[in-house]
Amino acid sequence: MPTLAFRVAYDGRPYSGFQRQPDVPTVEDALLDALRALGVLDGDDVPPGYAAAGRTDAAVSALAQTVAFEAPDWLTPAAFNAELPGTVRAWASADAPDDFHATHDATRRTYRYHLYGPTLDDARVRAALDRLAGEGDFHNLTTDDEGTVRTLETDCARDGDFLVLTVAADGFARHMVRRIVGLVRAVGSGESSLERVERVLAPEPLDGPAGVPTAPATPLVLADVTYPRLAFDPDPAAVESARDVFGERRVEALTAARVTDDLCNGIE
Numbered sequence: 001m002p003t004l005a006f007r008v009a010y011d012g013r014p015y016s017g018f019q020r021q022p023d024v025p026t027v028e029d030a031l032l033d034a035l036r037a038l039g040v041l042d043g044d045d046v047p048p049g050y051a052a053a054g055r056t057d058a059a060v061s062a063l064a065q066t067v068a069f070e071a072p073d074w075l076t077p078a079a080f081n082a083e084l085p086g087t088v089r090a091w092a093s094a095d096a097p098d099d100f101h102a103t104h105d106a107t108r109r110t111y112r113y114h115l116y117g118p119t120l121d122d123a124r125v126r127a128a129l130d131r132l133a134g135e136g137d138f139h140n141l142t143t144d145d146e147g148t149v150r151t152l153e154t155d156c157a158r159d160g161d162f163l164v165l166t167v168a169a170d171g172f173a174r175h176m177v178r179r180i181v182g183l184v185r186a187v188g189s190g191e192s193s194l195e196r197v198e199r200v201l202a203p204e205p206l207d208g209p210a211g212v213p214t215a216p217a218t219p220l221v222l223a224d225v226t227y228p229r230l231a232f233d234p235d236p237a238a239v240e241s242a243r244d245v246f247g248e249r250r251v252e253a254l255t256a257a258r259v260t261d262d263l264c265n266g267i268e
Helices: 028-036 077-081 123-131 174-190 193-199 237-265
Strands: 001-012 061-070 088-096 108-114 134-137 151-157 163-169 220-226
Touching: 001 028, 001 077, 028 061, 028 088, 061 163, 077 237, 088 123, 088 237, 108 174, 123 151, 123 163, 123 174, 123 193, 174 193, 174 220
Parallel strands: 061 220
Antiparallel strands: 001 061, 001 088, 108 163, 108 220, 134 151, 151 163
């Protein structure tokens, strides 16, 4: 069978991360359960050639998570969605070379973080991000012992009460993005100086209370994964389905926010 790659979007809040784990719901479980229901997969194994672009943490969402495996030609994104829960939607696909690997062939991963910060100093946040940009050893922003040297691209845009932080690199160490957010938020609030960024990038380790806290997972989105050898084709029916189900979840979230606003503003 040919190797097919799928772009998958998901609301990560109901899941304990992407990778399969015992006794808790994960995005990967949802994908593999759908393949079993479609008759593409038997048993508890994974399809031949199966790999994913990355392993997002619990509550982290994705717009362009990518999974690839040997699959029948009829498995379009729309067909995939027929057995997926509404929180997970395949929306585009690509024919991949036989030697394609969704993890190793990715040349760039881009994350967006929606940081609530009506009082943060935008200029200080941007200055901190600028100092983090370029090649550096980010060992103080992860618990990993390897893969800590990365070449980082950063950006920041104000959107009302939120700062949308964008970071991109060929890969990221464990919790690295969320600790970057924790660092720049501390600088933007005035809690830390810009010089702290230089200390974080220094060779000496930061342990215990001196370390950088990990920002919450919920506002983080895997926004894009770059594959030079692939050309993804959006599936119109799958795109419409994804917009519908995520649109419904947006309305639910906005309604919940109105209720909490009512409670907050009504207490005197």
